[in-house]
Amino acid sequence: MSSAHTTRNQVYGWLLLTPAAILLITFTHYPAIATLAQSFFSTGTVSRPSKFIGLDNYRSMLEDEVFWKVLENNIWYAVGTIPISIAIALLMAVWVNGKLPLRGLVRMSYFTPTILPMIAVANIWLFFYTPEIGLLDQVGALFGFASHNWLGDTDTVLGCIIAIAIWKEAGFFMIFYLAALQTLPPELEEAAKLEGASRWTFFRRVTFPLLMPTTLFVLINAVINSFKLVDQLFILTKGGPDNASSLLLYYIYEAAFSFFDQNYASTLTVVLLLMLAVIAIGQFVILDKRIHYR
Amino acid sequence: MIGRFRRVTKGLALSLFMMFAYAQSAVAVELTMYYPVAVGGPLTKVVDGMVAEFMKANPDIKVKAIYAGNYNDARIKALAALKSGQPAQLSVMFSIDIYELIEQDAIVPFDDIVETPEEKAWLNSFYPALMGNGRTGGKTWGIPFQRSTIVMYYNKDAFKEAGLDPNKPPATWDELVSMGKKLVKKTGDKVDRWAIMIPSTGYPYWMFGALTMENDQVLMNSDGNKTFFNATPTVSALEFWQELGDKHGIMPKGTIEWGTLRKNFLEGRTAIMWHSTGNLTVVKKKAKFDFGVAMLPANKRRGTPTGGGNFYIFKKTKPEERKAAMKLIRFLTEPKRAAEWSIKTGYIGTSPAAYKTPELEKYVADFPPAAVARDQLEFATPELSTYQAGRVRKLLDDAIQSTLTGKKPAKDSLGSAQTQSERLLKRYQ
Secondary structure: HHHHHHHHHHHHHHHHHHHHHHHHHHHHHHHHHHHHHOOOOOOOOOOOOOOOEEEEEEEHHHOHHHHHHHHHHHHHHHHHHHHHHHHHHOOOOOOOOHHOOOOOHHHHHHHHHHHHHHHHHHHHHHHHOOOOOOOHHHHHHOOOOOOOOOOOOOHHHHHHHHHHHHHHHHHHHHHHHHHHHHOHHHHHHHHHHHHHOOOHHHHHHHHHHHHHHHHHHHHHHHHHHHHHHOHHHHHOOOOOOOOOOOOOHHHHHHHHEEEOOOOHHHHHHHHHHHHHHHHHHHHHHHHOOOOOOO | OHHHHHHHHHHHHHHHHHHHHHHHHOOOEEEEEEEEOOOOOHHHHHHHHHHHHHHHHHHHHOOOEEEEEOOOHHHHHHHHHHHHOOOOOOEEEOOOHHHHHHHHHOOOOHHOOOOOOHHHHHOOOOHHHHHHHHOOOOOOOEEHHHHEEEEEEEHEEEEEEEEOOOOOOOHHHHHHHHHHHHOEEEOOEEEEEEEEOOOOOOHHHHHHHHHHHHHHOEEEEOOOOOOOOOOOHHHHHHHHEEEEHHHOOOOOOOOHHHHHHHHHHHHOOEEEEEEEEEHHHHHHHOOOOEEEEEEOOOOOOOOEEEEEEEEEOOOOOOHHHHHHHHHHHHHHHEEEEEEEEHHHOOOOOOOHHHHHHHHHHHHHOOHHHHHHHHHHHHHHEEOOOOOOOHHHHHHHHHHHHHHHHHOOOOOHHHHHHHHHHHHHHHHHO
16 A cells, blocks of 8 residues: 555656656757767768767867867956956945945846847947947047057957956846845844944955855856857957957857858867866865855 | 537548648649848848749749848758758858858759750859859859949048049059058047958958959869968968058058948948948948949959859759749849849849849949949959868958958968868868
């Protein structure tokens, strides 16, 4: 009787899981495994069918100058966007958490960049950066600066892309910090005031440590986004000039849909997945120990 | 209860069957066609209008014309549809996709479809220069539709202001430089107006095709398996492009954005721009100054690559679908419609007969710039198109951009592009 009951419960359990499992397997697990498998084959055409070539795709990837270039760019992109956007997000959150006039309006305007689609955003920024007629140059001209070809110069183009990403992301992260700030009990601040702690000490010793779980969450999101957020490249630079602004995911797109080399694209994707996995695991293992969960 | 349910389903099935049968009898052939739009303006409306006209004239053929984004998107969508087993029968795609499509075994040559002598003659009714990208190995794979060349748009008011004859745009590279120096307007160190802008993002290889041709050098052979990136005239063409900015100071340094160039020209920030003829109608509507259109200047000769999209018919099609697709293509490329298309967009009327229609004749008489692209066809060459087109094109694009941004001299950047493209193309020789 009781064993029949258990079986029935198990069947129930599995039935409840099935819809989610089917979705996960079709759209997440199967593609990931297929990608890995594809990376060991050559890209076939009708006259030259695809065949197993072992690690050849990985070998040619290591010899591919463009691959190393986009990887380097991606690291700079991550280094440029992650800390700054998190810092700005925290700053904005602390500010709009306090009492200030038109608080709703300020919060909304900080959050606006997040809800705009990236393609639309890129189209706007394209006209900010355009030499001569762009906003940046026109404002610069008021102060007597010479016009600069922001997106056409290999030295400035990646910085321009980073600036957009920060602008886009900071508001998004702010929302998480704001939510976390509102859960902090006000007694803490009152107690700190009684003890005579300065606002900075209070922030450093109380607020920031209590926000650490949020910071971890935001950090992981920021890292993933720094590999994922490439929509602006399609509008702004197409990775140019001379790959100076190309990022790994954009290069994967080029390999798959411009070169029609699906298997090389799979190879690059495997590398991207591995990197993200390592980073995520590292973050959980190392940072988790230092975080105070209530 | 169950009985009633059965009756209802039966009734439903029957009516569905009848609807289906009715649809079958009304529409003998159904065609799906993807097409791209690469320039500004409401071109989808024009295409939809022409397709609707076709269906009115041919009630037995139903056409689903699907706007598929830019050239890249159109190719991706059409090939994805082919792979998924729900293919389109014909599409407008980039004229330079030809080798890729042949290698994928996706398209049929028109020579296999045409039957009557009249149809064979139709294959030869287009401007030969426009067929360059549609023919290889002695067969015709693409029929020209939305085709363009590069032309020089210039601001006549700026020419007058600089003391130049507004009806004599530069005809040679030397004139371009000497006039250019007069056209640049500065206050102090700040440039208010540049003399010329040649776009170098988006499609740098296309603009470069014009410069190399003007230096009497093609970029590839007609089999699409050899490139000439490191030939001396190619290198000196890139050096000239770079010197416009670095040495002569008449063009901004660095790369120039394809997407915002038209606005730069319309706002008077550059006196001359090189751009697709596909922009002509928009510039005409929006320019607040007197502007002219001229052929690109010559060095050793005049030259421009053609550009734009061709019709292709896919291989996975039934004979009657091929026939219907041919009918549609012939309808859309008919001189009268080619003329209408050209007037509404600025693209080239694809056949000499189109320019002999009263509509286009009158339009050209009233608006002479419309004839420049046609007259320039005499000097036109195919656009860069090879096997492994995506990779080869990127090699050249990167080389051009690395030279224009001052990272590598033309000789080095083009030399390494050539070495790499030889490696890619070896197996096709």
